[in-house]
Amino acid sequence: MAVKVLIPTTLQKFTNAQATLECSANNITELLDSIEDNCPGIKGRLRDEKGEPRRFLNLYVNDEDIRFLEGIQTMLNDGDQVSIVPAVAGG
Amino acid sequence: MTQVIQSPNLTTIPTFKALKCKECSAEYELQAIHVCEFCFGPLEVSYDYDALRRHVTRESIQAGPNSIWRYKSFLPVATDNPIDVGTGMTPLVRSNRLARRLGLKKLYIKNDAVNMPTLSFKDRVVSVALTRARELGFTTVSCASTGNLANSTAAIAAYAGLDCCVFIPADLEAGKVLGTLIYSPTVMAVQGNYDQVNRLCCEVANTYGWGFVNINLRPYYSEGSKTLGYEVAEQLGWQLPDHIVAPLASGSLFTKIYKGFQEFIKVGLIADKKVRFSGAQADGCSPIAQAFREGRDFVKPVKPSTIAKSIAIGNPADGIYALDVARKTGGNIESVSDAEIIEGIKLLAETEGIFTETAGGTTIAVLKKLVEAGKIDPEETTVAYITGNGLKTQEAVQGYIGEPLTIEAKLDSFERALERSRTLERLDWQQVLV
Numbered sequence: 161m162a163v164k165v166l167i168p169t170t171l172q173k174f175t176n177a178q179a180t181l182e183c184s185a186n187n188i189t190e191l192l193d194s195i196e197d198n199c200p201g202i203k204g205r206l207r208d209e210k211g212e213p214r215r216f217l218n219l220y221v222n223d224e225d226i227r228f229l230e231g232i233q234t235m236l237n238d239g240d241q242v243s244i245v246p247a248v249a250g251g
Numbered sequence: 252m253t254q255v256i257q258s259p260n261l262t263t264i265p266t267f268k269a270l271k272c273k274e275c276s277a278e279y280e281l282q283a284i285h286v287c288e289f290c291f292g293p294l295e296v297s298y299d300y301d302a303l304r305r306h307v308t309r310e311s312i313q314a315g316p317n318s319i320w321r322y323k324s325f326l327p328v329a330t331d332n333p334i335d336v337g338t339g340m341t342p343l344v345r346s347n348r349l350a351r352r353l354g355l356k357k358l359y360i361k362n363d364a365v366n367m368p369t370l371s372f373k374d375r376v377v378s379v380a381l382t383r384a385r386e387l388g389f390t391t392v393s394c395a396s397t398g399n400l401a402n403s404t405a406a407i408a409a410y411a412g413l414d415c416c417v418f419i420p421a422d423l424e425a426g427k428v429l430g431t432l433i434y435s436p437t438v439m440a441v442q443g444n445y446d447q448v449n450r451l452c453c454e455v456a457n458t459y460g461w462g463f464v465n466i467n468l469r470p471y472y473s474e475g476s477k478t479l480g481y482e483v484a485e486q487l488g489w490q491l492p493d494h495i496v497a498p499l500a501s502g503s504l505f506t507k508i509y510k511g512f513q514e515f516i517k518v519g520l521i522a523d524k525k526v527r528f529s530g531a532q533a534d535g536c537s538p539i540a541q542a543f544r545e546g547r548d549f550v551k552p553v554k555p556s557t558i559a560k561s562i563a564i565g566n567p568a569d570g571i572y573a574l575d576v577a578r579k580t581g582g583n584i585e586s587v588s589d590a591e592i593i594e595g596i597k598l599l600a601e602t603e604g605i606f607t608e609t610a611g612g613t614t615i616a617v618l619k620k621l622v623e624a625g626k627i628d629p630e631e632t633t634v635a636y637i638t639g640n641g642l643k644t645q646e647a648v649q650g651y652i653g654e655p656l657t658i659e660a661k662l663d664s665f666e667r668a669l670e671r672s673r674t675l676e677r678l679d680w681q682q683v684l685v
Contacts, residue, residue, distance in 0.1 A: 169457040170288045179458075205289065215549065216274070216291040218566065220450065225566065227552055245453045246286040247293070247568035 161186055161236045165195065166243040174202040188219060188232045191242060206244070218245045266302060267327040270294040270470050273572070281327070283387050283462060285469040293568065294470045296327040304518040309489060312520075319375055319478040325514060326379055326478075327471045333382040334411050337367040338374040339478050343486040343634070348602035349615075353622045357632040359492070360599075361483055363639070364607050369406045369430065370640035371399035372504065376475035377407050380464035383471040389462035390414060395452035397445050397500070397561045398427030399639055404464055405434035416461065418448050423560060426643040444555055446566045476504045480511020483634055484521050491524045493631035496618045498610040498638060499530040499539050499584065500562035502573030508636070509576045529582040529626070530573055531617035533557035533609075537586035539570045543577060544584075550574070558589045558647045559609035561639055583626050587616040593651050595619065596641060606641035614638075
């Protein structure tokens with residue numbers, strides 16, 4: 161599935177300063193694998209030792225937090241947009 | 252890069268040194284960044300406590316301005332001329348009637364409902380953030396807000412002559428929207444909840460070169476909340492309370508009050524003492540309270556549905572740190588229903604003459620719940636933090652309070668109305684007795 165990924169500024173040094181990436185993946189795990197394969201140096205930044213997304217990282221599929229979906233098993237469809245967003249405080 | 256500031260005796264001393272990741276301890280220069288690029292953990296300002304211990308005394312603090320800037324050595328700004336709009340040093344009220352009603356012997360209310368200039372604790376964090384924003388060269392400041400932060404950012408930006416663009420959820424209380432628009436910033440009312448606003452702001456934060464107080468300026472901004480700890484310690488006669496109760500939204504305020512107390516102990520300004528930290532959430536948005544109850548060390552996001560909009564953060568970034576503080580200090584994290592929140596607002600108003608907003612109602616309702624459950628000892632010196640003003644959230648209590656008695660401009664009309672109101676009052680009391 162072809163999906164668009166929004167990359168936070170902190171990680172853009174690994175994407176040649178690109179704020180978006182086009183990737184192909186069937187679910188979030190595959191997507192993270194694909195990003196790691198295509199962006200040297202990014203490995204270890206997105207996931208902890210257990211392969212889970214880092215706890216201060218929020219992943220959204222079309223505006224929905226993956227923790228309200230199927231987590232890293234969340235399926236992706238053609239044209240989906242995935243955002244990677246660090247956590248923020250304050251109100 | 253080490254920043255230096257002037258101490259009151261004009262000796263130049265280094266105070267804040269670097270940004271440090273709370274998770275992996277990686278260090279960064281004192282720039283406008285907020286997350287660790289290795290592990291995405293939040294960055295926090297670190298200080299030279301040896302220098303602070305040598306140069307700061309109770310007397311040097313007391314000789315400072317009657318605002319948060321009396322604690323400037325503990326705040327991450329380098330300038331000698333911070334933005335001082337009289338923020339902080341709000342009353343610490345010794346409660347009599349509420350204390351009696353709850354059965355507590357030593358209860359205090361830290362009343363930030365009258366903080367300056369915009370009547371919430373947010374003026375503390377924004378004063379620090381905008382002072383730092385100016386130092387870092389920003390000319391436009393911004394924020395993602397549930398209302399109070401937008402009020403404060405817009406007002407203090409107006410004072411400082413900074414351009415301002417704020418983002419709020421579109422369904423905020425009218426008072427909070429008007430209380431932002433009056434300062435003439437650009438206001439983006441986003442169709443979504445706070446977490447969605449936050450996410451949008453994260454995506455735009457670094458592309459426009461703006462200083463977002465709670466995003467790229469967050470390490471500096473959040474330090475302003477420590478002053479709520481310093482002030483209580485100073486106002487109690489340079490000692491700590493036994494127990495504090497504060498509202499939890501992102502969890503930042505709670506952890507920074509703790510940091511404030513710890514810093515004063517560390518530099519020798521007050522004696523070490525264990526303080527229990529209890530947090531308050533609304534049932535309709537209680538991810539941290541749920542994690543506390545279930546003994547989890549992670550916080551599962553929720554979708555908020557509560558009248559307590561100012562603390563309706565479903566995905567609290569500092570939630571795990573707030574959990575840690577409550578657990579290690581022997582405190583609790585509780586939640587209450589919207590009906591209890593309204594009762595909390597009314598109880599504080601009727602007993603202490605303080606009109607707070609929904610976050611304050613949540614705090615008072617949780618305070619009551621903890622006392623009734625035996626989780627606050629009547630002998631403990633307890634401080635309840637009231638962080639916002641009720642005039643901003645009038646919708647919350649509309650329909651739950653009395654109405655004026657409309658009368659003719661004649662004595663007999665007044666007397667009839669007075670008799671009627673006394674009868675109603677008697678009936679009210681009878682209902683209570685039954």
